[in-house]
Each structure stands twice: as structure tokens, then as C-alpha cells.
Amino acid sequence: MKRRDFLNTGVFAALGGALATTGCTPVVDAKKEPFKGKAKNIIFLVSDGMSVGTPTMADLLLQRKEGRSSQWMDLYRQNKVRHALMDTASADSLVTDSAAASSSWGGGVRVKNGSLNVGKNGENHKPILQKFKAAGKAVGCVTTVPITHATPAGFSVNMKHRNMQDKIADKYLELGFDVMMGGGLEYFNGTKRDDKKNILGDFKDKGFNVVQTKSQMTALQAGKPTLGVFTEGGLPYSVDQHSDEELQNKIPSLADMTSKAIALMQNNSNGFVLQVEGGRVDWAAHGNDAGALLYDQLAFDQAVEVAIKFAENRNDTLVIITTDHGNSNPGLIKSTKVDQKFDLLQSFKHSNEWVLHNIKKTDSPANVVERINYAHGYTISxxxxxxxxxxxxKFDNGGLYNSYKLPFKQLAEIQENYISIFWSGMNHSADFVELAMYGVETEALPPLVKNTDLHNYMLQAAGVRV
Known part of the structure; x- marks a missing residue:
């Protein structure tokens, strides 16, 4: 489809008119013929909290370690995608959180930080996966953080606040989506539910396959909706999982979940829509955890590869690759022997989180030096x-991403001298972010978009009128 025609449907009228300021849904002329979209399937991949330095360094790491580029950057190098910058602001801040960011895609309207598709006056904006489900498509989400977390929830539900994760789990039961997989077991087995109820049995009673291990997931056959919850909290960081055979055998990677989700949904006659989130990229950025960040970005890149391989020989699939916001703006900064310092990341066995969780108050400085040397391959003083x-x-056991107030910042500042990766802070940024599209219906993508524009873009690409 020509870009001009796509623009005329109203999808990107927001870039030049009232839609940009009001957040309203464009009016559809009922007399016109419905738009005939070519995107039977949509795969929407989100590397949560990904500043531009993150895919850059991940690509450099892979080049130097394995002599090949990342899938995402290779798509750029081969000019196989249309790409743009995206403005990520929320309704009440230039710097969004993940709930408002995902809601901009999910409901098509900017909402306040913390909200999931609920406007300032309490109005609900119907989430996009509910719209696609009503249109007959199979729908689902896979993530490396709790499946009830902000990014999958923003595509799926209306909720006053993102922290109501037990209520989000209940909503998933009601909605009956086709595939929901990730962490967050505690919001299903009762551990962190206000009512202390184990609702896994409720999912089974409603006809769901409920799986909790990689082998159970692998054995799944299409035909029933699937809930997969593999850990409490988030899944392990990839760098830690790669060093632990038991974790590798028990817990699927993001690419594993993506491949299985596609297999479970691809035979739906009306197609499918799948959101894929590398959620722990964001958590690593919050912790200034370079090894965790880059290896989880590479794990996300493997999921991108799965999506591209599915789409590349078809004429009915749109793949969208992006992030919801930047986080902490990491970068490889020039220093003495910077290349050699950066190359230390090739032999990292563990994340900073793993290091810090295994240090005890009673440890000696020599114990700490030894642990970091084992995990990262350099020797601190x-x-x-x-x-x-x-x-x-000073442990006080509070905080969303750093529950024990571990000294992530102190370790990251020490690491700067050894791996030459520096950070601007420990929280989200207002940067415009990368957005790429591959496959069908990419022609209408302009060079700069608002996050809310993607809601109508996906609906119109798929030919779904609501």
C-alpha cells in the first residue's frame, strides 16, 4: 500500500493536526469501503528500557565475540526495514514509565504514568489485544518479566495502576487470550495475592494449558489457550542462565517462548498478534548492570531473529521492533585500552545482580575481590x-527493581574503570527511541512518530476497523 493512502486513513493525521493534541480516535466514514490490510499477523517486539547505546554495544559485543552482527542491526545494514524515531512521552511527563508507554500502543491514548489504559477522568480505552481478539485473531504476550507486568498488561487490560498485578492475573483469566507466558508465578499461586488464592486451577478449569517448565512448554500442542509461568518475579538474566545448566533446562529463553507462541497461534485462520518483551533489559539498566543488559539484549535479538525468519518468506506478516523508552543511557566511552576493556564482557559468567546477591555482610574484601574475578574476569582492589x-x-528491603538496596551503583562505578561502560543515571530517559518495521504494510512509517500512532497503525495494517 502506498504511504499516501495510509496517511489518508487518519493513522498519522496526529503528526500534523488535532489528533496530536487531543488524543482522540479518528472518525471513520462508514460510507467508505473498509481498509484492506495485508498484515494477517503482527509480531510486536519490545526491548524494554533500551537506550540507543544498548543495541549498539550488543552488536559490537557480538561482532567481537562471534564475528557476526546482531539481527536487528543486520536488518539496518542490509536495508531490510523501514525505521524511525519515536517520541515516548506520557500524558503527565516527558519521561514515561512502562505502563503509560505500553498503554500508548495498547489503547492509542497517552495516559498518566502508572496507569494501564485508564484516562485522567477514569475513562477506559479498549486495549488493542482485546480489539484483535474480537476481530477473530489469536493474541498473546511473552516476556522475561512477570506476565502481569506493565508492558504485556498495557496491550491487554484496563487497570487503574500497574501494581495491581493480582487483579491483572484475574483479568487474564476472564479474557482468555491464547498465549500468555513469562514470570510472575506469585500472582497466580497466591504468594503475592491479596486474597491468597491459587488461581492456576481456575485457568485449568477454563480450558487452559498451564505450564511451569521449559519441557512442558515444548510439549504443548495447538488447540487450547496457554498460560506459562516459569518463575516468581522475572526470569533469570541470560548471562546467569548460560552459566547454569539447571536453569537452561528448566526455564525457556525469550526466543523459545516466541517460537512456541507463534507455533501455537499461526494456524488461526484470521491470523495472530503477538507482543514479545525483553523486559529484563530495563531491569538491568535500572541496576547499571552491563553484563546483564547486553546479554539480555542479545537474547531479545534472538527473539527478533525468530520473528524475522517466520515473516521473511511470507506476504502476510508485519514485524515491529522497538522499545518503550530509554533507560540510564549507557555507552562505551573512550579510555585507555578501551577495546580490551570492552572485550572482557565476552567472558562474563554472571550479572552484577548475581555477584551482589551472593555477598554477605560477613565477607572479607578478599572474598568480594575473588567473587567479582570469578564472575567478570577482572580484579578490583x-x-x-x-x-x-x-x-x-544498610539493607532496608524496599524498591521495585532493587528490593534489598544492593550497591548496584557502587559496583557500576567501579566497573567503569575495567570495562569502560558508563551510565547517565539509574532511571528512564526522555530520549526518542528506535522503531523498525519489517514485512508487509511498512510503507506508511514516517521518520518521526508519537508512540500512540502505533495503535492505529497496527489496526489499519491488519484491516481491523473498530
Whole structure:
């Protein structure tokens, strides 16, 4: 379809008119013939909290370690995608959180940070997966964080606040989506539910396949909706999982879940829509955890590869690759022997999280030096080790991403001297972010879009009128 025709449907009228300021849905002329979209299937991939330095460094790491580029950057190098920048602001801030960011795609309207498709006056904006489900498509989400977390929830539900994860789990039961897989077991088995109820049995009673291990997921056959919850909290960081055979055997990767979700939904006669989230990229950025960040970005890239391979020999699939916002703006910064320092990441065995969770108050500085050397391959000084140990006398067990107030910042600042990766902070940024589209119905993508524009873009690409 020509870009001009797509623009005339109203999808990107927001870039030049009232839609940009009001957040209203464009009026559809009922007398006109319905738009005939070519995107029977849509795969929407989100590397949560991905500043532009993250895919850059992941690509450099892969080139130097394995002599090949990442899938995402290779799509750019081969000019196989249309790509743009995306403005990620929320209704009440230039700097969005993941709930408002995903709601901009899910409901097509900017809402306040923390909200899931609920406007400032309490109005509900119908989430896009509900719209696609009503149109007869199979729908689902897979993620490396709790499946009840902000990004999958923003595509799926209306909720006053993102923290109501037990209520989000209940809503998933009601909605009956085709595939929902990730972490967050505690919101289904009762551990972190207000009512303490185990609702996994309710899903089974409603006809769901409920799986909790990689082998159970692999054995699934199409025909029934699927709930997969593999861990409490988020799935392990990829760098840690690669060093633990038991975790590799028990817990699927993001690429594994993506491949299985496609297999379970691809035979639906009306097609499918799948959201894929590399959620722990964001968590690693919050912790300034370079090894966790880059290896989870590469795990996300493997999921991108799965999606591209599915779409590349078809004429009915749109693949969207993006992030919801930047986070902490990491970058490889020039220093003495910067290449050699960066190359240390090739032999990382574990994340900073793994290192810090295994340090005890009673450890000596020598213990800390030894642990970091084992995990990362460089040797810090005893004075640097003492800086880390000092924080262990102040644990207060609070916070969304750093529940024990572990000294992530202190370790990251020490790491700067050894791997030359620097950070601007430990939270989200207002940067415009990368957006790429592959496959059918990509022609209408302009160079700069608002996050809300993608809602109508997907509906019109699929020919779904609501």
C-alpha cells in the first residue's frame, strides 16, 4: 500500500493536526469501503528500557565475540526495514514509565504514568489485544518479566495502576487470550495475592494449558489457550542462565517462548498478534548492570531473529521492533585500552545482580575481590571491595527493581574503570527511541512518530476497523 493512502486513513493525521493534541480516535466514514490490510499477523517486539547505546554495544559485543552482527542491526545494514524515531512521552511527563508507554500502543491514548489504559477522568480505552481478539485473531504476550507486568498488561487490560498485578492475573483469566507466558508465578499461586488464592486451577478449569517448565512448554500442542509461568518475579538474566545448566533446562529463553507462541497461534485462520518483551533489559539498566543488559539484549535479538525468519518468506506478516523508552543511557566511552576493556564482557559468567546477591555482610574484601574475578574476569582492589561491603550494613528491603538496596551503583562505578561502560543515571530517559518495521504494510512509517500512532497503525495494517 502506498504511504499516501495510509496517511489518508487518519493513522498519522496526529503528526500534523488535532489528533496530536487531543488524543482522540479518528472518525471513520462508514460510507467508505473498509481498509484492506495485508498484515494477517503482527509480531510486536519490545526491548524494554533500551537506550540507543544498548543495541549498539550488543552488536559490537557480538561482532567481537562471534564475528557476526546482531539481527536487528543486520536488518539496518542490509536495508531490510523501514525505521524511525519515536517520541515516548506520557500524558503527565516527558519521561514515561512502562505502563503509560505500553498503554500508548495498547489503547492509542497517552495516559498518566502508572496507569494501564485508564484516562485522567477514569475513562477506559479498549486495549488493542482485546480489539484483535474480537476481530477473530489469536493474541498473546511473552516476556522475561512477570506476565502481569506493565508492558504485556498495557496491550491487554484496563487497570487503574500497574501494581495491581493480582487483579491483572484475574483479568487474564476472564479474557482468555491464547498465549500468555513469562514470570510472575506469585500472582497466580497466591504468594503475592491479596486474597491468597491459587488461581492456576481456575485457568485449568477454563480450558487452559498451564505450564511451569521449559519441557512442558515444548510439549504443548495447538488447540487450547496457554498460560506459562516459569518463575516468581522475572526470569533469570541470560548471562546467569548460560552459566547454569539447571536453569537452561528448566526455564525457556525469550526466543523459545516466541517460537512456541507463534507455533501455537499461526494456524488461526484470521491470523495472530503477538507482543514479545525483553523486559529484563530495563531491569538491568535500572541496576547499571552491563553484563546483564547486553546479554539480555542479545537474547531479545534472538527473539527478533525468530520473528524475522517466520515473516521473511511470507506476504502476510508485519514485524515491529522497538522499545518503550530509554533507560540510564549507557555507552562505551573512550579510555585507555578501551577495546580490551570492552572485550572482557565476552567472558562474563554472571550479572552484577548475581555477584551482589551472593555477598554477605560477613565477607572479607578478599572474598568480594575473588567473587567479582570469578564472575567478570577482572580484579578490583581491596579498597574498591570495601566500598561495596560498606553498603551491606544498610539493607532496608524496599524498591521495585532493587528490593534489598544492593550497591548496584557502587559496583557500576567501579566497573567503569575495567570495562569502560558508563551510565547517565539509574532511571528512564526522555530520549526518542528506535522503531523498525519489517514485512508487509511498512510503507506508511514516517521518520518521526508519537508512540500512540502505533495503535492505529497496527489496526489499519491488519484491516481491523473498530
Amino acid at each position: 581491596e579498597e574498591e571491595a570495601k566500598t561495596i561491603l560498606k553498603a551491606y550494613s
